[in-house]
Amino acid sequence: MKSTSISHLFFFKVTSLLVLVLLFHFPRISHAQTIEDLKKDLVELSSKPGYESDTLYLNKGNELGFMLAESNPDSAIHFLDKQIQLCREANYKKGESEALKIYGNALQNKGEFVASIEYYTNSLSIAKASSNENLVPGILNNIGLVYYNLGNYTEALNNFFDAIKGAETAGNLNVKAAALNNIALIYFEQEKFEEAKSKYQEMLGIYKDLGNQGRQILAYNNIGDVELRQNRPVEALKNLKIGYASALDLQSPEFIEMTARTMADIYAAMDSTEKAEDLYRRSIAIAEEKGYGVPYSHSLLGLAELYYKKGNLEEASVIANQGLEQAEKMGQTTQLRNANELLAKIYEEEGNYQEALNKYKSFKLFNDSINTAQGQRLAANLESEYEFSKKTLEFEKANLRQRWLTFSAFAGLFTFLIILFLVFRNRNKLDKAYHSLKEKNVEIKHKNEKLENTVDQLKLTQAQLIQSEKMASLGELTAGIAHEIQNPLNFVNNFSDLNKELLQELKEEVASGNLDEIKAIANDVIINEEKINHHGRRADSIVKGMLEHSRTNSSDKVLTDINELADEYLRLSYHGIRAKDKNFNAEFKLDLDPDLPQVNVVPSDIGRVILNLVNNAFYAVSEKAKSGSNNDRDEGYQPTVTVSSKTNENGIVISVQDNGNGIPKHIKDKIFQPFFTTKPTGSGTGLGLSLSYDIVKGHGGELTFESKEGKGTEFKILLKM
Structure with a gap:
């Protein structure tokens, strides 16, 4: 899997405000004209007696609140406080549920995800209690987006799939397409690119049928994003140019910001830094003006990455810290991860190693919370459940039609x-x-x-x-x-x-x-x-x-001197065992090829493999030395561990050899199994060799061994060049 870096923003830009607009079901038209027209309509309706309880007036108010939530979230929040109160006084449950949902939208667009949950939950309770099931799928989809932005993919997927089922039942294609997009976001995050593209294309087809130009922009943007991650920047740019042109035609700030940000990522990948910088700055300006929290953080980090690559570390550090500050305000896990990773690289380049280490630890913490297999397994399970429910429904409908035809054919024949x-x-x-x-x-x-x-x-x-x-x-x-x-x-x-x-x-x-x-x-x-x-x-x-x-304790591969690595970890193992057991005594030898070429590996991972193998070798010779019944001891047995390196036609071979008791034949097939150990209870977990095997396999290499009972064991690590 590709290491996490700021280039991973190819995905996260889709998680911004421009994803949030998928939540809504109002028609998509020009912001300036719509807001002004709605204000005029409200002024006209307010001239009539009792307008505060008129559902037409309240519905118009919700439409205006929706448009403000997209274009100016702060203004929307101020307006919606009064709108919610009017709906309550009029006992208009549908309007109150809708107003609460729009309030949650405004908070999401500001990046205040935790605060939005309360409003969505209240909206959902009112919709269910008033038997207004048509509102429920959209609210579930919105709640899923909150959990998605907070990094809780399990809850997010649950809500997205529930939203799809409800939308199909209610015939609400807008919400279905929105939920498809959001599920694709998680597939994208898990690097299931073909599955993500399939969902985006299904979403694009729905919006083309509905004639929804704004949502088509989003679909083109997301498809381009997938193609960029698949290393097809030319195809990605074609889709983004279509989306960007449509966004300019609509004069929609959020779609202009989104497509500009994605095109900036593409140009950055193509090393067109000037175009990328110009587009990032457009995105930042719009996001800052409109109060779009997540896009603002995304583009700041993208711009900081450009400066870092150009060697302008001071400017990169200032901008990256701005992006981190915005991410901390929102509590947005993915942005916190990306900001800390970039700052770790910058501080390391500047020689500020302590601060670099602190930032790397923060990056690792947020990265581990995101990359969980639980979300992937749940996605597969829920997808299967969803497909099964669709097939079951089709079968039941077909079965029902068949019964009706049979009944009709024989109805006249029987009494x-x-x-x-x-x-x-x-x-x-x-x-x-x-x-x-x-x-x-x-x-x-x-x-x-x-x-x-x-x-x-x-x-x-x-x-x-x-x-x-x-x-x-x-x-x-x-x-x-x-x-x-x-x-x-x-x-x-x-x-x-x-x-x-x-x-x-x-x-x-x-x-x-x-x-x-x-x-x-x-x-x-x-x-x-x-x-x-x-x-x-x-x-x-x-x-x-x-x-x-x-x-260097990361997943980045670097050219590494294997001889130096083997020497260091052999000595660390020996002194570590000596520190724990003063009676331990053994010889160790190095037989390293001085002409051994350097090889691309993750040093900390390969070092851990060598450490595990050497620890096991020292344990084996120590156990044999302690045994009073072996013949070698009577003949002056000397515990010895030898670490050697050489090259062959397949690559580099690192050997760890001991003259211990060897591995019994009946357990040779089990030693790489997780949790299998021959050590006494409490002395080992049985994970060392299993993890070592997986690490070497992950480097495209092989871990093998040869052993003779009573003579010793030799483990060999093959690393292909």
Whole structure:
């Protein structure tokens, strides 16, 4: 999977205000003309007595609130406060539900997602209580968008699919198309690009049939966005030019902003930085003027990315921090992730490593909350459920038509008593079938609950084991690093104490005027200071090395010296085990090919694989050394672990070999299985080799082993060049 970066904004621009306009069902026409016309209509209607309770007046007010919510959310909120009160005083439930929903739209357009939930929930309750089911699908779709923007894809998908089912029942094609678009957004986020494009094209077909030009713009924009992520920028630009021209024709600020922002991403991908910068600035200007929170943050980060690529780090940092500030105001997870990642890269480039590390940690936190497999599984399940319900409905309709034709054909041939008898008999059968089906449903529900409980327990156990494995690896690394850094620190302390004594002697010799002795002591102090400096630099290099690891702990592949990596993690493993077990004693050898070429890998991941294999090797020789019954011990057994590297026709081979007891034949097929371990309870999780196998496979390589019982084991990592 491609690493998360600011280029991922190709998706997130679709999550802006321009997605939110899909929620509404009012006709799409020119903003300036519509708002002015609606204001005139309201003034005219307000001249009539009792206009406050006139449903025509209240409906016109909701239409005006809707248009304001799209073009000027702050004005809409001020207007809708009064509109909601008028609907309540008139006891006009439909109007009140609609006004509350529009209020939620305005809050969403401002980026105030959490606040909008309350208004949508109240709107939904009123719609259901007043049996106005036609309003329900649109409100569900809006609630789904709130959860989507907050990063809760599970709740978002539930609401989107419920909205589609309700829209099909009510015949509301606008809401169905809107929900299709929103489901496609999540497919896009999960990099299911073909599925996302299919949903967007289905949405485009609906809006073409409805003649809705504004929504067609959105569809062209989103299809282009998918094609850009599929590395087809020329095709993407064709779709965006169609959408941008239509947006200018409509004079619609939100569609102009959206298409300008997406075209900026395309030009940025094509290295047309001047065009991209101009379009980003257009988007920022419109979003800032209209109060579109999410687009404003998106385009700020896109512009900051351009400056970063051009090497203008100071300007990039200022703009990226503006984008982060806007994302923090909204609590928008995806934008918080992207802003922190870009700032981490900028600070690292500037040499501000501590701040870069802080931003990277924030990026990792938000990224992990987004990339969850739960949303993907739920999407597949709900999609299947949706398709199944459609087929079931079609079958029932066809079955009903067939029964009616059969009944009509034979109605004239049978008497009323025969018909009555058949109806009575069929009714008894249906009752029995119904009761049987009901019992089976109860049984299935009970089994599903048991399965869900089992799955939850397995997930919890898996999470605990993985955490245990991570903490064990961290402990080993920490102990090794502590041992590595202790030696230079001891030298620094010892020579510092020695200099203190020499300087005291120097003061005494100065007092006695012994110039030769003063010179000799001064020379000794200088020599000691050089040693302090040397060992201080050694400690500094260790710290810098660890900082370098923290900076490169990402999913980016870089050219890496495998020999250096193997040497470092072998020593870390040895010192880590020595720090935990003072009685541990073993030899380790390095047989590294000096001409080994560098290879593109994720250093922290391959380092973890080497660490796991070396830890297992040291454990194997230690166990054999502790055993008092083996023949090798009687002959002077020396525990030895050898790490070597070489090249062959397939790539680079890293070998970790030990002379331990070897792997028994009956468990050789199990050692790469998750949670399988031969260590005593509490000594291992059984995830080390499984995770190592997956990491090497993820690099396109192979992890194999050869073992002889009583002789030892050799693991080989093949990395293809």
